[in-house]
Amino acid sequence: MQVVLFFFFSTVSFCQETITGILYSDNKPVSITISEGRITGIKRIKKLPEGSQDLYIAPGLIDNQVNGFAGVSFTFGGGELTAEGVKKATIELWKSGVTTYLPTLTTNSYEVLKKNFTILGKIKDDPALLGSIAGFHLEGPYISPLDGYRGAHPLKYVRKPDW
Numbered sequence: 001m002q003v004v005l006f007f008f009f010s011t012v013s014f015c016q017e018t019i020t021g022i023l024y025s026d027n028k029p030v031s032i033t034i035s036e037g038r039i040t041g042i043k044r045i046k047k048l049p050e051g052s053q054d055l056y057i058a059p060g061l062i063d064n065q066v067n068g069f070a071g072v073s074f075t076f077g078g079g080e081l082t083a084e085g086v087k088k089a090t091i092e093l094w095k096s097g098v099t100t101y102l103p104t105l106t107t108n109s110y111e112v113l114k115k116n117f118t119i120l121g122k123i124k125d126d127p128a129l130l131g132s133i134a135g136f137h138l139e140g141p142y143i144s145p146l147d148g149y150r151g152a153h154p155l156k157y158v159r160k161p162d163w
Helices: 083-095 110-123
Strands: 002-006 017-023 029-035 038-044 055-059 061-066 098-106 137-139
Touching: 061 083, 061 137, 083 098, 083 110, 098 110
Parallel strands: 002 055, 017 055, 061 098, 098 137
Antiparallel strands: 017 029, 029 038
């Protein structure tokens, strides 16, 4: 059986549509009505229509640490993050079932972190992303400079907190 996770692409045509499948929580068939890109009704049905695929219907997944996806890095790559790159990563995450995520920036120069957080902050509420970015995750650079504790974070960018 396939799994259908509910999320909507910015390319979805907003018309009324009905999807039938097996609800993940109790394995019973349901019919879901979507209008203008939003779920407007969920109705129990006795059985799936003849010839329909057995689809599981479930909520989207949440990923609280996405360093990058689909060739788009939120930190590395010389600080070349763009709004188009964020959109590309988001759409590709949707295809894998992730509907909500936290872009993660890791230990890097102040300039790269500031630039990339600025880009992410501006694109976060873009209607095309459908609310997929719930916030941001900063991993480092305010960590121990000691080998072992620092892990893979580059020593040259590790620093003490400075408000």
